[in-house]
Amino acid sequence: MASKMKEFTEFNEQFLTCPVCMLHFRDPRVLPCLHTFCRECLQEWTTKQQPLECPTCRTQVSLPDQGVDGLRTNFFVNNLLDFVAAKKGAEPGVPCQVCKGNMEGSKSWCADCAILMCESCNLVHRQLPFSKDHEVISEETLKAEKDVRKVYGKQHCDKHKKYELEFYCESCKALVCTACTVVDHRPGKDHNPIEITPAAQKKKESLQALLQDIDPRLREIQASVKEFERKISNLAPSKEVATDQAKSYFRQIIGLLQKREREILSQIDEQSRADGKALQTKKEAIEFELAGLTSAQTFCQQAVEHGSEVHILEVGNQVQTRVETLLAKQLDLESDWSEFQFVENTAVTDFQKQVRDLGGVKTNFKVFLKPAVQGFPCFANLLTRSTEGRSCITNSEAITTNMNDPSGKNVPTKLQMKSDGVLEITYIPKATGNHRLEVKVNSQQVPGSPFDVQVHGKDAPAFTIGQMGNRVEELDGPLGVAVNKDGNIAVVERVSKRVKIFDAKTGQSLCSFPIESDCPFGIAVDSNERVFVTSFGENYGIRRYSKEGKLLNTFKSGCMKNTLGVAVLQDGRMVVADREQKSCLLLQPDGSLIREIGKGQLQSPAFVSVDESRDMMFVTDIEAHKVFVFDLDGNQTFTFGTKGQNEGELKTPIGLTLDQTGNIIVVNNDGGRIQMFGPDGTFIRTVATVKGGSPYGITLTPDGYIAVACYTGQCVKFYRYN
Known part of the structure; x- marks a missing residue:
């Protein structure tokens, strides 16, 4: 379209034709999507369709309060239509648009009035006071002119008809006349009218910059279209090749099946002939014995019934010997043949499943x-x-x-x-x-x-990492579990004395590193993915590792005795439960003591979790069967928990964590019940129950699972939370 704006010779009828009525535009109005239509066409379109969509690109249009009349007029198209009319008017045989005559004489075009005039009318036009200053273009100039801008008429203010639009109010983004700058757009804090030429130049420069951005995008889209065309053109041959390959593949399989069918049928035929021959031979042998015995029976019967005493004595011994011999003879009268049958080594239903895997x-x-x-x-x-x-x-x-x-x-x-x-x-x-x-x-x-x-079911783990699970990864005595910012699971193992980090989505081990302590217990990961591991026993303390497993620091101050659960704050401070001290320690990032919390209240603290938004810390007490809540200044705010195995009760509470809304999730080591409590300690629901495995530390993953480290189960179980 940019080239069309430069040269009239490149304009065509399609550019000046309304896509709806297929006629030259009449009062053209432009939509926000920059497609132009006749005002009447759009008005008729709105009666047929709500909400209104552009008839060309189907972009949904929100009309102004005035409806179609409130849309901007496409002055550029109007000027083009005038230009086309002026060019045609310069041709022979076109009458004057004022007097309707003088078809043969030369004519002139008034850019302000947008009319074609003969010489007589032009002379009068120049003498009239209101039109003597109008821009009039001669026929010769008009015929030679290709730049549409040269025949643009002057635009007048809709409110002050006799004044031209000579200013642009930057505040209102509106073209105004001289009178408007005095009445409605007076310069000040609300209005800033400037001359139209610099305003237009500024806007032109911004549009030119946009044009430069359009070109690479157009090339990208055009390349994409070509790529689609290439793929569409390759679709038929690709289909043909794939079809031929599939037919050849299955023909080979069919050939193998048919060959196997022939082999089996041949085996059946051969077996049938062999069995038939053996049966026939045995049958003939039995029939021979049958004939002998029948003959002897007949002879003996004739002698008994019809023979004289002399005859009986004469042949009796011979008959007796023959019959006794035949009766004493051992005969195999049983057939050792059993009907042969075809055996389905692979059932049809099983083969049907296998067929699904034959190609694809x-x-x-x-x-x-x-x-x-x-x-x-x-x-x-x-x-x-x-x-x-x-x-x-x-x-x-x-x-x-x-x-x-x-x-x-x-x-x-x-x-x-x-x-x-x-x-x-x-x-x-x-x-x-x-x-x-x-x-x-x-x-x-x-x-x-x-x-x-x-x-x-909700009480069954959705998936498991470790020996008891369906994801084969070895764990040996997992106690603490934490999650890093990528959602990966970090597990500390007491027996193996190491940390292993898993991809929680696949269960695959990402890395592992040893812990320089005999009794590692708790684990936490800070925002920089540094890993903190607590330990008790002779080599107690807190150790900080890089995410690759390099030991960075060891914190082992005199205030620590038997460190278990640990939490790390955003500013690097640490909270650690110390079972021997019967308290929790709030430590500086360098490991120095800020204050001791819960002394005289806690009996056997195990795991801790911190809600920094409320400046509160939560700690499980396995001997008190409670959860204690303190602020970071060391003041106890409340406790919750009653000893028992029922819903809402705690029996040796061990691991705990918090969700994003401040709810508290606690798992009982005794019984394995995972329960959710509100931020004030009010029981909400039982999430799941860990069946065996001795649960310890827990954490909540970003995708809504509770990961539970099971010490004797040698695994980490994942239960759905939300």
């Missing part, structure tokens, strides 16, 4: 299932990035999902586009057991679909 269509779509827990929002991620790292799907309309629970009942799913080409599938299962999730892109199953999703 390689796509850029992958589904990652996350652990699912009954009654909680659960997730699966559909990765839609191309090999170049760009998203293959820009909206979720191309994706369809369907989930069924073990009974076949549908489980509603929701889709949401995330960043980096990831689509999140959300569902809330109401039943436990194996669910089936089907995912399709453009009506085609993604690889692996339908997926088996195992939904656990």
